[in-house]
Amino acid sequence: MVTINKPSNAASLAANPKYHRIWQTVLQIPKGNVASYGQIADLTGLPGRARLVGKALSSSPSNLALPWHRVIRSDRQLAFAIGTATALKQQQRLAEEGVLVINNRVKKSDFWQPNLAELLHQLQY
DNA sequence: TAATTGACCCTTT
DNA sequence: CAAAGGGCCAATT
Numbered sequence: 001m002v003t004i005n006k007p008s009n010a011a012s013l014a015a016n017p018k019y020h021r022i023w024q025t026v027l028q029i030p031k032g033n034v035a036s037y038g039q040i041a042d043l044t045g046l047p048g049r050a051r052l053v054g055k056a057l058s059s060s061p062s063n064l065a066l067p068w069h070r071v072i073r074s075d076r077q078l079a080f081a082i083g084t085a086t087a088l089k090q091q092q093r094l095a096e097e098g099v100l101v102i103n104n105r106v107k108k109s110d111f112w113q114p115n116l117a118e119l120l121h122q123l124q125y
Numbered sequence: 126t127a128a129t130t131g132a133c134c135c136t137t138t
Numbered sequence: 139c140a141a142a143g144g145g146c147c148a149a150t151t
Contacts, residue, residue: 018148037133052148054132071132079132086132 022056028122029070031097033112036074069093076105
């Protein structure tokens with residue numbers, strides 16, 4: 001008999017429609033701004049799913065050229081341990097677009113404040 | 126099926 | 139303002 005196992009590899013994860021929607025939202029973050037994981041979850045229609053946003057980013061195809069560096073914690077800190085290669089890369093990319101990371105934190109004013117009507121139009125699910 | 130694990134968040138100290 | 143603790147929830151083991 002044929003067993004139908006639900007695949008749980010990276011490929012099927014990337015096929016998860018929730019992830020696609022999360023990626024689409026991340027793509028809307030303007031250069032020079034940042035958004036928190038929870039903020040992205042909310043804007044994607046997935047309230048309470050902040051951790052899923054992190055998961056979606058960690059398993060995102062590199063060819064998407066996703067601005068993952070614009071997603072940080074709600075307390076204004078970068079999510080990666082200080083000094084790690086990934087954290088440094090994120091800090092560098094942010095600096096390139098004018099977002100300075102001081103003591104592992106960005107300014108409150110760096111957070112994206114989207115126009116909801118406009119965003120809804122962009123995200124035509 | 127139960128336990129563990131996160132690129133998290135919020136409230137309280 | 140920083141740290142700790144509890145909560146959260148999908149994915150993994």
